[in-house]
Amino acid sequence: MxxxxxxxxxxxxxxxxxxxxxxxxxxxxxxxxxxxxxxxxxxxxxxxxxxxxxxxxxxxxRTREHLLDAVKKWFAGELNRMLGEGGPTGARMDSLLEFLSEHREVARLWLFALLGDGSDSEYEGWQRYLGVVEGLAESDLAQDGIDAEMLARILVAATMVWSLWAPKLAGPDGDTRVHTKRFARELRRLLLFGVMRPERWPDLVSSLQDDIEHPQVESGGRNPRNRYGDKAWKS
Amino acid sequence: MxxxxxxxxxxxxxxxxxxxxxxxxxxxxxxxxxxxxxxxxxxxxxxxxxxxxxxxxxxxxRTREHLLDAVKKWFAGELNRMLGEGGPTGARMDSLLEFLSEHREVARLWLFALLGDGSDSEYEGWQRYLGVVEGLAESDLAQDGIDAEMLARILVAATMVWSLWAPKLAGPDGDTRVHTKRFARELRRLLLFGVMRPERWPDLVSSLQDDIEHPQVESGGRNPRNRYGDKAWKS
DNA sequence: TTTCAGATCAACAACGTTGTTGGTTGATTA
DNA sequence: TAATCAACCAACAACGTTGTTGATCTGAAA
CATH class of the missing domain: 1.10.10.60 (Homeodomain-like)
Structure with missing residues (x-):
């Protein structure tokens, strides 16, 4: 000294x-x-x-960087737990929303990680989540032609972002639960029924079918199983 | 000196x-x-x-803060333009995706703004976008019982996040377009048909209907028009 | 009780950042 | 051509941050 x-x-x-x-x-x-x-x-x-x-x-x-790493490690575990938990499908969506409402910092860290430069570092929790969505997509509980991976991403993305939106919508001391309930409801509705009336959108429908005849394969990604035309919409 | x-x-x-x-x-x-x-x-x-x-x-x-403000101002204009552009509905989703693929920095700034502390600063572009979704929801091109605001949020959130995911999935020098095409396709499919077969999920369906009898009003938000049971799913 | 490893802390050097100041230079105008 | 004014830039002070060092204290073992 x-x-x-x-x-x-x-x-x-x-x-x-x-x-x-x-x-x-x-x-x-x-x-x-x-x-x-x-x-x-x-x-x-x-x-x-x-x-x-x-x-x-x-x-x-030892250094600031070590501290950051420790937090990231903690976060990875938390994310795994989060994505892994919950029953299948519907219940899982709800439990994800619920978890994120109570652990907003995980959602924030997730977005910061997304914005960071680290490669995707696919968590095992994500794999489990994806597995569940795939299971659903392949079961006869779900419609045909679902691209499970993309669907899973849509769901996770919407849910993550929502958990940060909610408090802003509710205002400084408002209650987020009402809005979140609306969000969850619309999400469930979307999963059940979609948005458009397919019979009024023949172009869109046929554009989906076109994808079968001109499949976009290459580039490692999972290949969506595209089979339409049976009973995907209406009876 | x-x-x-x-x-x-x-x-x-x-x-x-x-x-x-x-x-x-x-x-x-x-x-x-x-x-x-x-x-x-x-x-x-x-x-x-x-x-x-x-x-x-x-x-x-004049100061660092002024510089930040200038960027935010530029960004707000860009976001308005982005959300305002494009035809109705399906085409609009696609143009949004396209825009974001080419202007990834806008999506990044959007997420940083979401993570920042500023209140939501509802852009007029958002109002326009929301207006389009509402118009669709109320038309007979769409199904009944849609909560337009929440649906719009789901769509924007998924799209924004996707535009940041895409390059990570594609790898350092990969092509994002293939993945993005898959994403867009699944999104369209979701909007047209949903995911689940409603007849196999009576509980979920009735839980949606329950919301009508126990409406969640209060708290300023737009009140979703919940009317199910007509022909929301199947004929 | 005494000892002592190690947990805690104040102070330090090196560095990067912000915002300011005043000199230099180039384009425009008289 | 000469004068003027603003764009440009190097250097400065004040401050905050990182990582280090050695002094000090404490809980638990001997």
């Missing part, structure tokens, strides 16, 4: 408890990161929020 | 052209902001990218 005699006002030193200190720092980091994004995270703010000296944060996480 | 005699190597001075300098700075700022988010934007990086001295940037934009 260099100078620094005895500090005149030795600010109450944090009680010793490494584990809970670690937790406090990680939680604070998670909050900061969810609020303002990984780019905006500073160790200073995290330490301040955790009620810890900045130096202490550096003892628990 | 203080010291600073004659600079030994007077780096080639930028040709004088205030307007294009302004543009260069604004464009660079837009790029940086779209890439790394508003929080991560520094005037230094913007000036460097624009090939301009930092001081020059400060001549055109």
């Amino acid at each position: 260099t100078s620094a005699s005895a500090p005149s006002a030795p600010r109450s030193r944090r009680q010793r408890d490494p584990l809970s200190t670690y937790d406090a720092i990680l939680t604070a980091a998670r909050d900061v990161m969810a609020e303002r994004g990984p780019e905006a995270l500073t160790v200073s703010e995290v330490a301040h929020r955790a009620g810890v000296n900045r130096g202490t944060a550096y003892r628990h996480f | 203080t010291s600073a005699s004659a600079p030994s190597a007077p780096r080639s001075r930028r040709q004088r052209d205030p307007l294009s300098t302004y543009d260069a700075i604004l464009t660079a700022a837009r790029d940086v902001m779209a890439e790394r988010g508003p929080e991560a934007l520094t005037v230094s990086e913007v000036a460097h990218r624009a090939g301009v001295n930092r001081g020059t940037a400060y001549r055109h934009f």
Whole structure:
């Protein structure tokens, strides 16, 4: 050290408890990161929020980057849990919405990750979720010709974004539940019935059928099973 | 000034052209902001990218905050244009997707804005878009009982997120168009037919109908017109 | 009770950022 | 051609951030 005699006002030193200190720092980091994004995270703010000296944060996480990684790791686990949970299909959509309403920071981190440069890092939770949608698509509970992967993406994307929209629509102290109920209802309705009356959109319908005759294969992606014309719409 | 005699190597001075300098700075700022988010934007990086001295940037934009505001203003106009354009419904969805594929930075800025703290700042473009969806929902081209606002949100959310997903799925130098075509197709299919076979999900169907008898009104939001049971599904 | 590993912290150096200042230079006009 | 004015730029001060260092304290073991 260099100078620094005895500090005149030795600010109450944090009680010793490494584990809970670690937790406090990680939680604070998670909050900061969810609020303002990984780019905006500073160790200073995290330490301040955790009620810890900045130096202490550096003892628990070697660098700022290590801290970010720890949060991302936590987040990945949370996302897995989230996507994996819930019964099949309908119930699963609802439980996803519910989970996200209560863990908005996960949705925020998800979007920040999407905006980040990391490659998609397909979580196993996503695979499980996708598996469920595929199972549904192939069962006779669902219609024909569904592209399960794209459908799953539509559902997850809409749900994630919704969970961030809801509080803005509800206002500063409004209740998000009413809006969320409307959202969930419209989503269910969409899944059951769609939007258009197919008989009024012959062009669109035939454009879907055209895709069969000119399939877009190549490029690794899963190949949608396109078979229309049986009883996909109406009887 | 203080010291600073004659600079030994007077780096080639930028040709004088205030307007294009302004543009260069604004464009660079837009790029940086779209890439790394508003929080991560520094005037230094913007000036460097624009090939301009930092001081020059400060001549055109009084502070960093003014620069951010200018980008946001530009973005709002772009978003309006985007949501406003395109024909009705199906064609509009496609044009939205197309626009976003070519202007990914708009989608990124949109998500960053969503993650930011500004209140929703409902753009007029959004109102126009919503108006179109409402028009469709009320016409006899569409099914009954659609909650137009929520449907519009589902569509916009899925599309915005997709435009950021696509390049990640395609890989570093892959072609996004194939995947995007699949996405667009599944979206159209979803709008036409939905996913489930309603006759196999009596519980879900009746839960939608229940909403009529126990309507969720209150809280300012538009009240969905729920009337089922006529010919919403099948004939 | 004494000892001591390690948890906590204040201070430091190096660096990057913001916003300001005043000198330089080029285009326009008189 | 000469004067003028604004665009451009280098350097500066003030500040915040990162990562490091050594002093100090504490809980638990000896």
